[in-house]
Amino acid sequence: MSTVLTPAERRALRRAVHLLELDRARFALSALIGTLGLASAIALSGTAAWLIARASRMPDLVALGVAPVMVRLFGISRAVLRYCERLVSHDTALRGMTALRTRLYQTLAASRADVVAGLRRGDVLARVGADVDAVGDLVVRAWLPAAVAAGTGALTALAVGLIHPPAGLALGACLLLAGIAGPLVTIRSARAAELARTEQAADLSATLLTALEHGGELNVAGRMPAVMKDLEDLEHRLAAARDRAGRPAAAAAAIDAAAAGLAVLGGLLTGLPAVASGALDGVWLAVIVLVPLSAFEATAALGPAAVQLIASAGAAVRIVELTDRAEASTAGPARPLPPAPIGGSRLRARGLAVGWPGGPIVAEGIDLDLGPGDRLAVVGPSGIGKTTLLLTLAGMLQPRAGEVTLDGVAPWGAARDDVAGRVSLTAEDAHVFSTSVLENLRVARGSVSRPEAAALLARAGLGPWLDALPEGLDTTVGPDATTLSGGERRRLLLARALAAPAPLMLLDEPGEHLDAPTADRLVADLLDADASRGVLLVTHRLSALAGADQVLVMGRPAPDRPAEVLRRATHAALADHDDAYRWALSQEDEQ
Structure with missing residues (x-):
């Protein structure tokens, strides 16, 4: 990682991962289960190859031993272990995302208001949403595939080496080629495309929010067609950036396929002379030739993992930059009035x-x-x-x-x-929370009583509206007032402003x-x-x-x-x- 990420990206990634508060034991467990699951798939391929080659000699049924049972065992265990690995790894990553997002919200809430006010709403959405997800995806889409690939690669090369050492050495060398060269090509080629994509994604979010929230004003001013044209151009550029990011993955896949072919060829070139000399049974030749076809399933995931590493590093830089700004704004004690x-x-x-x-x-x-x-x-x-x-x-x-x-x-x-x-401020776009009417008023002052809440709503012109609600003050308001009309939303915000204890409004x-x-x-x-x-x-x-x-x-x-x-x-x-x-x-x- 030190050769493909900048120093700033490495520092930011370490800090962001620290904020994930990952359970290392759970991650190790997910890596172990993933390794066992992929090893089962490889063992299934090797056992099936041995069984087919051995059966071709038409021996007695007892001579096949437990191989048919092992085929069933590995076939079932592969699916079960893969499912268990997904459960454990995604649970670990989601716990980390929750911890990081909570820490980010807490840091922003404790910072000066200009830290958030100075950002476009699309940027805030991208950083607490997609960027946090990208850092969390590092666990399941980059670290876990790398750990599984390393574990299964070592086990497979060792197993083939026990059967025929030259074939094991050839397989190990080809796995290293696919596991190192492919990701390096992907990382170095995907950086520019990924950075362009993330920047354009933030622009897309900001432009989309502008069109959604201020559509009426833009239509009246005649500027909506221009905004929609900008949105269309951003989508085209974003699609082009995604296409550019896909080309390195294709190159990595080509390297992976070439390495797998070389491993098969190495097994043949080293195994055929051994079979001819009697040093290797012909049945095992099928195993050392066919096993590499399954072994490279692990390295195939390293190309996308490399792209995820770049995406996560960029997201970590943006998150750390935001947290640094927020923490710097609260570095000194606030001046009391x-x-x-x-x-x-x-x-x-x-x-x-x-x-x-x-x-x-x-x-x-x-x-x-x-x-x-x-x-x-x-x-x-x-x-x-x-x-x-x-x-x-x-x-x-x-x-x-x-x-x-x-x-x-x-x-x-x-x-x-x-x-x-x-001083209380009620902005035009103030948020209405997805909770009861009463709790929305208590955002301004937690001690608002039910009779006082009813009086505040009546003063804001919502008396008849309150009487018509199915559960009165306990009626739940939809997310950001989606269940209210524009006028009802404004009056609810006004009632909240009247509930605030501040003498200046x-x-x-x-x-x-x-x-x-x-x-x-x-x-x-x-x-x-x-x-x-x-x-x-x-x-x-x-x-x-x-x-x-x-x-x-x-x-x-x-x-x-x-x-x-x-x-x-x-x-x-x-x-x-x-x-x-x-x-x-x-x-x-x-x-």
Whole structure:
């Protein structure tokens, strides 16, 4: 492995395998069972060859001895042992995958939010899904075939050598040729194709998620055909990468077949003179010639095992890179927030510029104050940076310029529980868990009682919906709210936000997927109720903002400039004096 993997890949693979927490005894057991199973297949071939050759001399039935029984024994044991090996090896690998995936989730959960927020969702899906599977597949698709091939190869060469030493030496040499040369050819040729395939697979996941989750917006903007064309191109490139990865496997198979032919030829060339001289019985010549045909079944699996080694090494590099970033973000102690002021927590932004890590600044020059009882609304066209602003205010993204303070301290790098206890953020794509309605509310606060949950749902406009549920609060919601309509999902997320104990609440499009009157009524209720809380909401709807203390209108001063807060005033003042705001409001009235 040291000659075919880079130092970085070897280090990453060792660390990732360590995280698998493999049970070495179970792996050794699976290798032993696999070796015995393949040895049974080879022994079946050798016994059958001996039996046929011996029977050709038409001896008495008793002269065949127990060979017919051994044929049955090896035929049955081969299938049974192979099944047992699959059970033990896959159980070992799946346990390891579970341990690795759990460790990865725990590390990400303890890290700063920007570690995950800075990744595309397709990348996260690839790393906690396919990459973890690839590292686990190393056990059953690379290590196990190598161990079985080494064990059965040694046993077979030894057994043939006991019958006729020159034939055993020839078989051993050919097994080494197939077991070393074939995988080396495969590894060196498959590296580029496999790396290209994994990169394109992540791009494919990211593009597919974009098309699925934002199909409506892309259709409205007329960009869906371009996204689908990109998806088609990615699929073609992925298929081409798979074809390239298959060519080395074909070369390895050719080497394996050639080595098997050489082993048969070696058995003939060394066995025929021995038979002619009387040093070897002709019956055993059939054995040393036919056994190699079964012995190379073990080396045939080494080509795919080599490809799996490269795939697992690449996956390990990506997993270790992610865990290193996550662990580095938690290397120092989180900075505690100071005690909340007597009047309640206060969130301030001064000269704030926001943007995703590694990307351009999308909005800048933002000033705002949010404290208990304050009602702020941020409006503007899609893509202007409103959601990015909310993530930055919640401490999930680092400011690109300017500052954000929560009770005088930057929430960035502060203890996560401290920030969550003072600022709650409900994103537009927040997750709904596959559990009961009550437990989905308790995600925000574990002490939510059943009467309180019913009241929160009623406040979010889900009272009649709750009454119609077959099991009430105990009704299970499908994975990511697949059993709910878009509007019901948004209201459930809103009820969860209302359940959070934080005195400051940030809401991203609370009225999304609701009909206009319902959305306006919901937003108005949010702005009018619970005067002890500060509310900052992002919305496209303007009609319900009469209860906002201040409306911040975001826009770009020039097409090539980041967005800014172009105007700020009360809803009434903007409706009276701002032509663009008044026009947008009139368009809503006509809908």
